[in-house]
Amino acid sequence: MLISDIKSRPVYERLSVDASGRRHLVLSDAPRPLADVIDGAEAAQAPLAYWYVASTSAVDGKPSAAPDAAGEASNYAPHETRAFRAIPHVMDRLSHRLARESVGLRLYVIGEEGFVWDVVRLAREAGMEESECRTAHAGSLRRKVFCVHCKTITHNVTTSLATCEGCGASLVVRDHFSRGLSAFMGVQADAEVPGELPPVEEMFP
Amino acid sequence: MTIQFKPDETFRDDFSYANSDAAVLRFPFPFPEDAYMYSVNIEPHVPGGPSPAFDNPFDVDEHYVAECRERAKVLEQDPSRCKVLPHMMAAEWDTLELIMESFATSYPEHFTLTREGTAWTWENRPLGIRDSFIFGDASTLPLPPFEYITRQAQGDFTLQDQRDDNLFIDGGMVTTQADWSLDFDVGMSFHQWHGPVPLAHQKGVFDRALKFLLRLQYGAPVRRLNWTLTVNPRLDTSPENYPQWGPDRTTLTPENIAGTLHLRVELQSLFRLPRSNAILFGIRCYLCSIEDLARVEIWGKRLHRVLRDLHPEIADYKGTTRYRDMAVAWLSRFDDGAELPVGTAPRQTSLPPKR
Amino acid sequence: MSQPTVALRVTAAVPLSPLLKGFTFEPADGGRVAPSGPGAHLRLFLKPGDRVHKNAYSLISNPEDRSHASIIVRRTADSKGGSAFLHEGVREGDVIEAGLPANLFPVARTARRHLMVSGGIGVTPFLAYIAAFEAAGTPWELHHFCRADEAGVFEALLAPYPASRIHIHAGPVFGGLDEVLARQPLGTHFYTCGPAVMMDAALELARALGWPRARLHSESFGGAGEGGMPFIAVLRRSNLEIAVGAETTLLDAIEAAGVDAPCLCRGGACGQCLTEVAEGEPEHRDHFLDAEERASGRVIMTCVSRARTARLVLEL
Numbered sequence: 054m055l056i057s058d059i060k061s062r063p064v065y066e067r068l069s070v071d072a073s074g075r076r077h078l079v080l081s082d083a084p085r086p087l088a089d090v091i092d093g094a095e096a097a098q099a100p101l102a103y104w105y106v107a108s109t110s111a112v113d114g115k116p117s118a119a120p121d122a123a124g125e126a127s128n129y130a131p132h133e134t135r136a137f138r139a140i141p142h143v144m145d146r147l148s149h150r151l152a153r154e155s156v157g158l159r160l161y162v163i164g165e166e167g168f169v170w171d172v173v174r175l176a177r178e179a180g181m182e183e184s185e186c187r188t189a190h191a192g193s194l195r196r197k198v199f200c201v202h203c204k205t206i207t208h209n210v211t212t213s214l215a216t217c218e219g220c221g222a223s224l225v226v227r228d229h230f231s232r233g234l235s236a237f238m239g240v241q242a243d244a245e246v247p248g249e250l251p252p253v254e255e256m257f258p
Numbered sequence: 259m260t261i262q263f264k265p266d267e268t269f270r271d272d273f274s275y276a277n278s279d280a281a282v283l284r285f286p287f288p289f290p291e292d293a294y295m296y297s298v299n300i301e302p303h304v305p306g307g308p309s310p311a312f313d314n315p316f317d318v319d320e321h322y323v324a325e326c327r328e329r330a331k332v333l334e335q336d337p338s339r340c341k342v343l344p345h346m347m348a349a350e351w352d353t354l355e356l357i358m359e360s361f362a363t364s365y366p367e368h369f370t371l372t373r374e375g376t377a378w379t380w381e382n383r384p385l386g387i388r389d390s391f392i393f394g395d396a397s398t399l400p401l402p403p404f405e406y407i408t409r410q411a412q413g414d415f416t417l418q419d420q421r422d423d424n425l426f427i428d429g430g431m432v433t434t435q436a437d438w439s440l441d442f443d444v445g446m447s448f449h450q451w452h453g454p455v456p457l458a459h460q461k462g463v464f465d466r467a468l469k470f471l472l473r474l475q476y477g478a479p480v481r482r483l484n485w486t487l488t489v490n491p492r493l494d495t496s497p498e499n500y501p502q503w504g505p506d507r508t509t510l511t512p513e514n515i516a517g518t519l520h521l522r523v524e525l526q527s528l529f530r531l532p533r534s535n536a537i538l539f540g541i542r543c544y545l546c547s548i549e550d551l552a553r554v555e556i557w558g559k560r561l562h563r564v565l566r567d568l569h570p571e572i573a574d575y576k577g578t579t580r581y582r583d584m585a586v587a588w589l590s591r592f593d594d595g596a597e598l599p600v601g602t603a604p605r606q607t608s609l610p611p612k613r
Numbered sequence: 614m615s616q617p618t619v620a621l622r623v624t625a626a627v628p629l630s631p632l633l634k635g636f637t638f639e640p641a642d643g644g645r646v647a648p649s650g651p652g653a654h655l656r657l658f659l660k661p662g663d664r665v666h667k668n669a670y671s672l673i674s675n676p677e678d679r680s681h682a683s684i685i686v687r688r689t690a691d692s693k694g695g696s697a698f699l700h701e702g703v704r705e706g707d708v709i710e711a712g713l714p715a716n717l718f719p720v721a722r723t724a725r726r727h728l729m730v731s732g733g734i735g736v737t738p739f740l741a742y743i744a745a746f747e748a749a750g751t752p753w754e755l756h757h758f759c760r761a762d763e764a765g766v767f768e769a770l771l772a773p774y775p776a777s778r779i780h781i782h783a784g785p786v787f788g789g790l791d792e793v794l795a796r797q798p799l800g801t802h803f804y805t806c807g808p809a810v811m812m813d814a815a816l817e818l819a820r821a822l823g824w825p826r827a828r829l830h831s832e833s834f835g836g837a838g839e840g841g842m843p844f845i846a847v848l849r850r851s852n853l854e855i856a857v858g859a860e861t862t863l864l865d866a867i868e869a870a871g872v873d874a875p876c877l878c879r880g881g882a883c884g885q886c887l888t889e890v891a892e893g894e895p896e897h898r899d900h901f902l903d904a905e906e907r908a909s910g911r912v913i914m915t916c917v918s919r920a921r922t923a924r925l926v927l928e929l
Contacts, residue, residue, distance in 0.1 A: 073820065073823055073825065075795075075822060076821035076823075099823075112850075151799060154798070154799050155795065155796055155797055155798055155799065155801060155822065155825070156794075156798070156801055156822075156824055156828065156857040157795070157822055157823030158799065158823075161892065179799050179800070180724075180798065180799035180800025181799055182825055182828060183827070184825045184827050185825055185827075192740045193682070217635050253825050
């Protein structure tokens with residue numbers, strides 16, 4: 054049932070600034086130097102903001118023009134850098150901004166797959182087009198898995214088989230990916246012969 | 259001609275579904291040649307061809323009432339089998355208009371559509387339905403227009419929105435599917451929702467099919483056939499209920515395979531919808547046991563050859579791995595190896611008695 | 614594959630201005646016209662003389678009851694016969710052959726807001742758009758550019774709709790859109806229809822302001838295929854050699870020779886007229902073929918494209 058090379062699975066490339074944008078917003082789910090995240094930020098002709106998740110209550114999401122996130126010296130001068138306490142914190146701030154934005158914005162998202170596609174979905178719901186959002190993967194490959202039988206999403210799956218947190222089924226993780234759910238499809242592995250399971254492999258570290 | 263419906267046959271539990279001899283002879287057999295591989299096998303959906311199943315835009319047969327009842331059972335358990343995104347309302351009305359007009363024209367003895375401006379009355383006598391409503395005003399129908407009419411039709415339907423040179427599966431009624439999930443796939447682009455199909459991507463089949471479909475015109479629908487195998491005459495082989503039907507695959511024996519294993523053919527039709535510019539995709543499912551198929555001489559021989567020589571990846575994708583050899587062994591008794599004509603017509607007008 | 618046609622009876626032919634005339638049609642055999650949606654056009658098969666003109670006109674309304682179809686026709690100065698014939702040769706009660714409606718300019722159903730820019734008679738598809746947006750309660754905004762002496766005609770056509778959404782710019786100047794394009798909320802789609810020069814300017818401005826291709830929609834009224842070096846087209850299957858003059862299109866020349874060639878949009882967009890090239894080098898002017906197909910030189914869209922070589926041999 055596990056079929057590789059499935060076209061619904063996203064293909065990621067390194068981020069680069071889309072010169073046609075009038076405003077740029079870069080989002081990262083971890084503190085990363087901006088130069089590591091995206092090419093062309095230095096030469097960007099339009100305002101660029103960099104928002105990242107610091108995973109600490111010590112930050113407050115306030116804009117600063119200070120050098121970038123990891124505290125390294127940088128020649129880049131984004132117009133704005135903000136550090137957020139957690140992913141929900143940045144998502145909340147993002148929906149507020151998108152509601153006031155106008156056509157011309159470009160969004161760049163980097164992080165784990167679940168974060169990336171949650172942001173893209175939020176952007177789509179705010180009226181953005183897919184071509185206005187660029188995505189890149191960084192960090193763990195762990196997956197969210199949607200149980201096709203009971204509709205529960207099981208988080209942080211790193212193995213080829215996962216136990217559904219909803220119905221307890223042993224799910225084989227298909228490579229079929231839904232951008233709407235930010236999740237891969239999980240299908241019961243032993244439906245034909247209960248108990249007959251393939252070996253569990255660490256697949257998505 | 260009045261169709262003799264078989265309202266009480268079932269597609270679950272005791273599986274009382276069966277084809278009459280006439281239904282076997284009109285089966286849309288999908289293999290014109292001895293070998294099978296994916297291709298863009300699209301042709302104009304015009305009346306005529308090797309099977310009477312092609313004679314109307316939407317085919318209604320002896321299983322109509324029973325299939326509508328089966329659909330209602332699935333929806334009662336799992337309403338997410340019917341989903342339409344909000345921007346598809348014009349396509350919902352397009353679908354209702356197309357199916358009602360087609361049914362009333364093709365089968366006037368069973369369906370009647372009366373129109374006075376936008377005041378419509380729809381009569382579906384086989385299902386005992388009579389409703390008056392205002393076309394374009396969803397509040398005057400007991401259900402949303404797409405769900406209302408596709409509950410009264412055989413086969414699955416999906417709605418594709420066309421934008422940005424792509425098609426997006428933005429709605430559907432999917433209760434008789436061959437192992438794909440509307441709830442998971444809804445909103446996906448053309449290549450995304452076809453993602454799990456092996457080999458066809460590499461062959462460029464989907465690139466060419468998409469390019470063709472983007473140009474599909476109102477008034478010029480097209481069709482193609484697809485197929486798989488299903489154990490028992492079960493319509494709902496959804497991934498959702500795989501724990502319920504998966505074990506069927508282990509129940510086959512050389513003694514019961516002929517009556518239990520069914521060739522499942524999808525008559526897929528594609529219509530450009532005029533008001534919404536969306537595309538309606540009809541996936542009409544026909545089931546026939548390999549025992550009945552082998553009563554048509556050239557079908558028995560050809561099915562044997564196709565299954566025997568099937569590409570392993572396709573065989574695996576279609577879920578046949580556990581029983582393909584057994585099916586090939588049973589069918590081999592009919593195949594003398596003689597050369598067969600190209601085409602799918604049965605080339606006989608009656609069937610020998612069952613063995 | 615030839616498309617089905619229907620016979621339409623002219624039930625009204627009303628002059629709106631010296632150059633604009635509105636026509637309403639009903640099916641000649643009673644019954645209903647084919648359903649259509651905003652942005653759809655109707656192709657009329659006009660026969661003023663020996664040859665058939667297949668002219669496409671935007672439907673200005675898509676009534677749910679399918680009781681009629683309406684268009685507005687501008688009499689063009691350089692008319693090849695179609696619009697002049699409609700203005701002067703067609704009267705109420707006449708029957709005209711037409712194709713089924715087709716839509717090459719559909720509304721983006723996922724948009725939350727619609728911004729339209731039209732020039733002159735290019736407003737016609739937007740009359741159907743606006744009716745649909747009003748019915749659905751979707752926000753919209755129209756900027757219409759027209760000659761000063763025709764402003765009253767367009768004001769009258771738009772009178773049923775909220776004046777706050779309509780901006781009519783009468784006079785020769787095209788401008789003032791920068792601020793409009795810069796302030797549109799994220800879910801907005803942009804549509805333009807009118808003279809090619811105006812559409813190009815509007816699209817160029819939108820792109821410069823950061824609008825991606827997915828949000829930009831334009832309808833072309835064709836004409837791109839005329840003008841260029843004359844050449845000889847050899848229709849191999851029909852066993853014909855025809856001269857394609859400097860001022861005619863390849864498709865027109867094929868049709869004038871009596872060959873029934875596939876076509877729909879006649880503007881290089883829909884892909885219907887794709888024809889195989891056996892010999893010679895095409896000069897591609899369409900928006901349909903991809904880079905690889907263009908480079909191959911083995912296919913051509915006959916409605917707009919021409920030849921770089923003196924002879925072009927086609928599989929027709």
